[in-house]
């Protein structure tokens with residue numbers, strides 16, 4: 001069982017237009033809505049592949065109702081914490097070549113009680129997850145809504161660790177830095193987020209490897225860095241592996257990082273070694289890019305995606 005916490009979930013509306021021109025009226029040729037927010041997407045991706053998961057999230061307002069309806073329709077198990085504010089609506093503007101522009105709302109203003117209820121629900125779900133020692137992973141993902149303390153993920157990390165569980169975090173900015181300082185077992189920054197964490201640019205795969213190693217040395221077991229079309233790099237104390245899959249028809253990158261994280265955690269929790277779990281992650285991430293909006297891949301969608309693994313990556317590779 002993998003328990004996800006999404007403090008700032010969303011309804012994701014994706015609209016397809018021919019080309020984005022600032023200041024003009026655009027007529028969309030199609031649109032779709034999906035349940036969204038990074039942890040919600042991790043749970044959706046796991047559920048679509050038959051994995052056991054529950055998504056913990058705040059729910060309020062008409063968008064909260066809609067989010068729950070969409071999760072019910074998709075067969076994704078969730079535990080919602082009622083909140084006074086409304087779940088946000090995030091817009092993705094998609095162009096035919098796969099270029100994606102996102103407009104993300106801030107989300108509801110959470111009270112201290114609502115934040116505490118989210119943390120408590122996550123820990124309850126993790127403890128009651130069925131397996132002898134509770135959930136295999138607790139995963140905290142995405143931005144924090146207004147009102148939530150910067151330390152929310154750091155508190156999650158400490159509380160899961162105190163209970164002997166394993167915790168993964170994927171966020172950005174100050175909440176991510178605070179969580180990293182609390183030493184989660186696994187983090188999944190993208191290229192930009194890793195550069196922000198170590199506070200310098202990372203033009204090559206070797207630079208990414210060095211930055212990830214620095215974090216591993218500080219006490220994080222697994223650092224998996226998603227690198228868009230350049231695949232992903234995984235670093236532990238013993239190994240460094242790179243995997244990449246080439247796709248021909250990209251549709252939307254929204255949620256690809258979440259699918260990559262879901263595949264990686266699924267692989268690790270089913271006993272794969274970290275490099276093979278990375279292959280699963282990269283396959284799920286690349287498959288997500290071939291799908292519209294933030295649709296998550298089903299087993300059929302993975303057919304034809306071939307990831308290539310290197311346990312001795314080309315460290316001079318310049319990243320795009």
Ligand SMILES: Nc1ncnc2c1ncn2[C@@H]1O[C@H](COP(=O)(O)OP(=O)(O)OP(=O)(O)O)[C@@H](O)[C@H]1O
Pocket residue numbers: 189190191225226227228229230231232245246247250253254255256257258259260281282283285286289
């Ligand atoms: N153009 C692409 N071609 C092949 N695979 C891709 C491409 N873009 C993304 N991927 C796959 O998806 C994974 C995640 O991509 P990316 O690094 O863009 O995540 P992210 O920035 O965290 O995304 P998000 O925040 O939208 O979830 C990559 O590790 C890779 O496996």
Ligand SMILES: O=P(O)(O)OC[C@@]1(O)O[C@H](CO)[C@@H](O)[C@@H]1O
Pocket residue numbers: 008010012035036037038041090102104141142143144254255256257258294
């Ligand atoms: O604003 P955040 O929390 O950083 O990101 C939210 C979000 O962009 O991330 C997901 C894709 O990864 C989307 O479902 C959602 O709209």
